[in-house]
Amino acid sequence: MSTTLVKETPPIEEPVLRKLSTRRRLVPYWLLLPGIVWLLVFFALPMVYQASTSVQTGSLEQGFEVTWHFATYWDAFQEYWPQFVRSLLYAGTATLLCLLLGYPLAYLIAFKAGRWRNLLLVLVIAPFFTSFLIRTLAWKTILADDSLVVDALNTLHVLDVTSWLGWTEGDRVLATPMAVVAGLTYNFLPFMILPLYTSLERIDGRLHEAAQDLYASPATTFRKVTFPLSMPGVVSGTLLTFIPASGDYVNAELLGSTDTKMVGNVIQSQFLRVLDYPTAAALSFILMAVVLLMVTVYIRRAGTEDLV
Amino acid sequence: MTDKTAHTGNTGGGDVRLSGISKTYGSFTAVHPLDLTIPQGSFFALLGASGCGKTTTLRMIAGLEDPTTGTVFLGDRDVTDLPPYKRPVNTVFQSYALFPHMDIFENIAFGLRRRGIKSVKPQVDEMIELVQLGEHAHKKPHQLSGGQQQRVAVARALINHPQVLLLDEPLGALDLKLRRQMQLELKRIQTEVGITFVHVTHDQEEAMTMADQVAVMNGGRVEQLGAPADLYENPQTTFVANFLGTSNLIEAEVVETGGDVLVTAGGGKLRVPGERCTSAVRAGGKVLVGVRPEKISLTHADDADEIAAGRNRVTGRIADSSFIGVSTQYVVNSPAGAELQVYEQNIERDSRLVPGTEVVLHWNPAHTFGLDAAQSLLAGTVGDAGAETVEDAA
DSSP, X not given: OHHHHHHHSOOOOHHHHHHHHHHHHHHHHHHHHHHHHHHIIIXXXXXXXXXXXXXXXXXXXXXXXXXXXXXXXXXXXXXXXXXXXXXXXXXXXXXXXXXXXXXXXXXXXXXIOGGGHHHHHHHHHGGGGSOHHHHHHHHHHHTSTTSHHHHHHHHTTHHHHHHHHTSSXXXXXTTSHHHHHHHHHHHHHHHHHHHHHHHHHTSOHHHXXXXXXXXXXXXXXXXXXXXXXXXXXXXXXXXXXXXXXXXXXXXXXXXOOGGGOOHHHHHHHIIIIIOOHHHHHHHHHHHHHHHHHHHHHHHHHHTOTTTO | OHHHHHHHSSOSOOOEEEEEEEEEETTEEEEEEEEEEEOTTOEEEEEOOTTSSHXXXXXXXXTSSOOSEEEEEETTEEOTTSOGGGSSEEEEOTTOOOOTTSOHHHHHHHHHHHXXXXXXXXXXXXXXXXXXXXXXXXXXXXXXXXXXXXXXXXXXXXXXXXSXXXXXXXXXXXXXXHHHHHHHHHHHHHHHHOOEEEEEESOHHHHHHHOSEEEEEETTEEEEEXXXXXXXXXXXSHXXXXXXXXXXXXXXXXXXXSSEEEEEETTEEEEEXXXXXXXXXXXXXXXXXEEOGGGOEEEEGGGXXXXXXXXXXXXXXXXXXXXXXXXXXXXXEETTEEEEEEEEESSSOOTTOOTTOEEEEEEOGGGOEEEETTSOXXXXXXXXXXXXXXXXXX
């Protein structure tokens, strides 16, 4: 009976087989195609276009021409380096604040929230249901001169200290560095909490028990086991916060003053108001290079070759 | 560490004593009030099916679980309120729980470092040698096989010279052959270091091969405590009789007491030594008569005359037989009880003993035990809900 079965099934011919395997080999490329096309059109092409803009000279009336004028980079950097430094400082501070605020919260959601876990996660991303702009405008009200928050900070003499440090001015918060950093921190906090939560949640609770069984107090357990194992979340959280924050201009625009301009504000005004496209493009590339460099050093230092 | 070894050495009074400890979760009682003394230096097994409270009991000794009532003593010291990191007790976890971000060396050194010991290298190297992982010292746990990870877990706990080493189903994830090998290995290490081992397992064979003392747990209670041979030969409850090996339990009526107890079952008469009855028997009462399958001899009904006088006899018909190699296992139906198990050594095989044959089962009455008839006949068998030998989901 088995022999008849074999006879009934025609042997698969060689060319058919080859065709099948060719098709199978092409499948990954077909799957990659949409993404590659997207990146080409919306990432690679604009990059090339901007790169060429950055080495052009001319004016809006006479038109721009590629003259390989690399001096724009140096001129732009010389003129706007304070805004660069400020951007990195504000973004760095906001990232640190996000980490300090976000870690305990992520820890709580991952280990202690029990059945409230999902609700808390929804609350973390709830601000995203409102537009970025509206949220930042709301902070304008929160930090307004006669607002509850500012009154409370005044009464507690917190503003005396922050003014002395140069973060605020007199009894005002709005239009000061603190307002910008507060806005950045608020807006990017979920980007810190979510990766932290994901990596904390993945930690096997039995490792905590094992550490405690091996004479580690809860504090040591955190230092030697929990925190090192959450490093992937710390790294991706800080990157997801720092990179967009360093290029942000909305917070500085709405909550800051002329003294708190970040490089994003400069780029925006060069592009849209001054219409000096080459300088704007050069600034963008400098920012990109600086951030890339910092991120590379950071990832090297954090020693997380298996995470990013 | 040295002072610790000194006072946990052989000073006596290093027993683990559980006094009235219990654990309830809401309305569920995982462990009923329990008194247990684990002698210093012994290899002690807590044996039972999943959900019987054995792991909870172990975790209460480790301090990972707070007892609802009762006290845990290590030696004379009340450690009930000590957090786990202050107890001179270490655990080998079921899933090993090795630290994935540390290499083998650091995993093993973890406990020493936490206690502020500066030069850990000699000790760690020695321990790595003891568990034969020399060339793996700088690998991460995920690069090792299950058996190697298990040895790391043992080394990581043992290096601290704990007063008690707790093992929570440490061999559960290993395949059978490796398991047997690790059983011998653990037993060897225990004999070598002389530390009290408390081993939780659902595998009765594992408990019997390794432990000096076994506590059989069921439904949050200790059913019986004793040396493996004693538990096997003298089960006090039907659960123990069925959970440890196999028992033939026959419902019988007591005819006569005094000296040997004479009972009838399915028309035949059986003798049970009086001292082997767990409950008071009286004429006319019921009793469960038990005998282990390997104690029974099987004789063809035609040769029934050759059976020596004074032996317990039951007649029956072979329902099934399976040849195991060293022995043949028969299932015999008889008026006294259905599906009686008989294990015959294959020394001189009687080729007439095939299914359908009329046979006589006979054994020395001294091998018979009597159990309280008020219990379920099936407690502790594989089909019994309370005694599934299924592992907890890891």
